[in-house]
Amino acid sequence: MTQTDTTADATTGATTDTTTGTPADPTADPTTAASGGGEGSDGLLAPVPEEDGSPFFAYAARGELRVQCCADCGEPRFPPRPCCPHCQSFDCLWKRMSGRGRIWSYVLPHPPLLPAYAEQAPYNVVLVELADAPRIRLVGNLVATADAALNSVPPERIRIGAPVKAAFHATDGGLTVVRWLLERP
Numbered sequence: 001m002t003q004t005d006t007t008a009d010a011t012t013g014a015t016t017d018t019t020t021g022t023p024a025d026p027t028a029d030p031t032t033a034a035s036g037g038g039e040g041s042d043g044l045l046a047p048v049p050e051e052d053g054s055p056f057f058a059y060a061a062r063g064e065l066r067v068q069c070c071a072d073c074g075e076p077r078f079p080p081r082p083c084c085p086h087c088q089s090f091d092c093l094w095k096r097m098s099g100r101g102r103i104w105s106y107v108l109p110h111p112p113l114l115p116a117y118a119e120q121a122p123y124n125v126v127l128v129e130l131a132d133a134p135r136i137r138l139v140g141n142l143v144a145t146a147d148a149a150l151n152s153v154p155p156e157r158i159r160i161g162a163p164v165k166a167a168f169h170a171t172d173g174g175l176t177v178v179r180w181l182l183e184r185p
Contacts (some may be wrong), residue, residue: 012053040172043116044134044150047175052080055094065093065166068137076133097132099166100183104129104137106158123150124158128180142180157182 040046049057052068059066069076070084071091083090105127113121122143130136144152146167163183170176 006110036049042172043114044171045114046171046173047177049175052082056080057175057177059094059096060168060178061154061170065097065099065178067097067130067133068092069095076136078136078138097130097166099130100136101143101164101180102131102165103127103158103160103162103164103180106142108155117150120151122155124153124155126158126164126180128164138178140178140180142182143169144185145181148177154181159171 019041030034036044047053047057056066067076067078068080068123069092070089071093071170072089073084073087075084076095080092084092099121103126107125108122109117109125111118111121117123125139126142127139141150142153142158142164146169165183166178167179167181168176169179173177
């Protein structure tokens, strides 16, 4: 699989393949392709994409983990934002990541919980440090398969430093979120 980097025009938000100069995907503009947010029919909460972060979800819908990077200094940044905190540039690109990382931290939420979450307790929320960008950490759930229940991995199997890989789950609301699988199940 080849890795293609894209750059986003600071004015229009349109993405371009930096290797060919053509639109990254002529059929779907990642700045507008993500929808969803709020509460799904399953009662679970979903992220609410905003302008700077919507490409993250659009790429996730295609099964790609990408992180916003500065087009001038190359620094990755998450959460996505319009201006680079290192050099103050407004030009960005979305760099494809390998999807590999390690559990940096985790929590097992305790009651009181929203009803849909209480039904799945005990479940986990993990903070994953990306192998490609160690200063970038993403929040998600460690699950047995991409579409498994939030409680599909027993809490005793979760370890700080455990290697994980990204998986993509389409929520009831149509938004695709990143979940994490143990590399050695």
